[in-house]
Amino acid sequence: MQHLSEVLKILDGALKANASMASSYAGLLADKLEQDGERQQARQLRERLARAPVALVSAQDAGHGVSLGQLPTDNESRLNTVDVSRPRSLDIELVLPSAIQGRLNEFLQCVRHFDELARAGAAVPSRLLIYGPPGTGKTQTARWLAAQLELPLLTVRCDTLVSSLLGQTSRNLRRVFDFAEQNPSILFLDEFDALAGARGNERDVGELQRVVIALLQNIDALPDSTILVAATNHDQLLDAAIGRRFAFHLPMPLPDAGLRTALWQRWLNSFAPDGLDWDELSHLSAGTTGAVIEHVCMDAKRTAILAGQPLIEESDLYRRLGLAQALALGERLSTSEQEIAWLRQWAPDRFSLRVLGAMYSHSTRKITSIIQAEKGENNGNKKGARRR
Ligand SMILES: Nc1ncnc2c1ncn2[C@@H]1O[C@H](COP(=O)(O)OP(=O)(O)O)[C@@H](O)[C@H]1O
Ligand SMILES: [Mg+2]
Structure with a gap:
């Protein structure tokens, strides 16, 4: 069956009584059907969506294929814990060594053909870890991916997440991951070292360790098809347990x-x-x-x-x-x-x-x-x- 992953997400949304999740993925499915030339089916879906309750419709972002529900916020600061952007391919050009570009393309292919690979039992989780010195294009690569896949980029501001009262962090993390799971998107943990380097760092034991454990649990609970990208300047600070959770690694070099x-x-x-x-x-x-x-x-x-x-x-x-x-x-x-x-x-x-x-x-x-x-x-x- 075509587009099984969208259908499953719609089903998940319905079973969890999460209308926003169901309608987000129904919107995405309509777009995909339209791209396949199934305009009649796409229209039927959109007609149903138009009958959704007003509160739901207003949360949708008109004029763009993918719609998003209410953004998760940090309880203390009331700030959004994620930034949503919709990079366009025209604005973004990557200049990468051919081997690195090759690996990136491979990741893109695996994400695009996830369903097909899953049917053959050959799917890998859609998770990419980008590491290298500051200014080598890590954030730019995440934007490029979002543009290629035509998905919104949910950038988690790890600084807000951590500094916003440590006690809140685990709950904030849960919200962000839930949000990413329920909305077609790329979850991007930028400056990831702020979260991931904590384990074994003597100064910040306790609370930060709990954050790392929460992070690992959240990553483990994520369906393999949810696209997760993380970027860090200090790969040596990264916990080995976290590195292993990313099927794809992208080392960004200084340009030759x-x-x-x-x-x-x-x-x-x-x-x-x-x-x-x-x-x-x-x-x-x-x-x-x-x-x-x-x-x-x-x-x-x-x-x-x-x-x-x-x-x-x-x-x-x-x-x-x-x-x-x-x-x-x-x-x-x-x-x-x-x-x-x-x-x-x-x-x-x-x-x-x-x-x-x-x-x-x-x-x-x-x-x-x-x-x-x-x-x-x-x-x-x-x-x-x-x-x-
Ligand atoms: N390899 C690259 N290809 C294209 N642009 C790059 C590259 N490296 C850096 N840049 C440019 O430098 C700026 C900073 O890059 P960024 O992705 O934020 O770096 P990082 O996240 O690794 O610190 C971006 O605006 C981008 O245009
Ligand atoms: Mg960056």
Whole structure:
């Protein structure tokens, strides 16, 4: 039978006297039937849905295929414990190494063909764990998945969940998981380490441990077909018991030279300066993330637009990249003199005395003396540190 999982969910909703669950999945089923060309059947379903009680209809999100019931909230803060978004594929582009993209596509295929695989006894739970350094595209990947599957993304704000009075957390978790089970969606636990790293962390025993246990129970109680994605910056903090519960693991690497070029091209697009040396740009941005590249490009674009220029200025682009690299290395540059000295030693070929002079409106002689003075300061500091 086609669309068995929707039919089962509608049945679940009816048996649990949960009208919102039943109607959500009936709406989804109507959409799927329509996509299959079964317009007559889709219309019949929608006519039934239109007869649902008013309270239910108002909870539905008109104009979009999938409707959602009442959002779960945190009792104390009254904040929603989840953010609902509906990413669209047009807005999202992922730049990933081919093997990682391959694994992601495999996950997508398994989710799409869950029923078929289940009939053959070959289904895997639709659960994906994404891990890697900040800014490598983990959240973006979850959004991309939601866009591909045309499902709402329920992002759980793990910070709200935890900080909102620890005693409440387990109950909040239960609500969020119930909600995800009852509404066609992707449940996305972002910054997952806030929840999952607790076990064995001596400072937070007790209450947080209970949260982890609740989390494990919730994951275990989830039907295999409910799509669960979790993202974390610290996979080493993750509890092994939690890692095992995810059938798919996606390690997000820092972009290599080729991917950095692709990321620069993606974000500079039509604003790229004429004759830009992509290899040099890729080389100088070694060790950065996609997030940094995006940030540098956006800042440079804004500057160009506000100056009424159609293209970004090359030296401005490199300067911004240099400052971002300094930040990543923990260099604190609070004066333009420090910036000048840093840029000169970071990329001496690119930042000649003349280029720096033009950029900071100084003579080359002045630039030379600034660099000398900064060198002296640095050496002085180092000696001072040694003496102490
Ligand atoms: N591999 C990538 N592909 C496309 N965009 C990326 C990639 N990595 C980072 N970005 C960009 O950087 C920004 C931050 O990425 P995000 O997904 O929030 O990182 P993370 O969740 O890993 O900290 C996003 O706006 C995204 O556009
Ligand atoms: Mg993120």
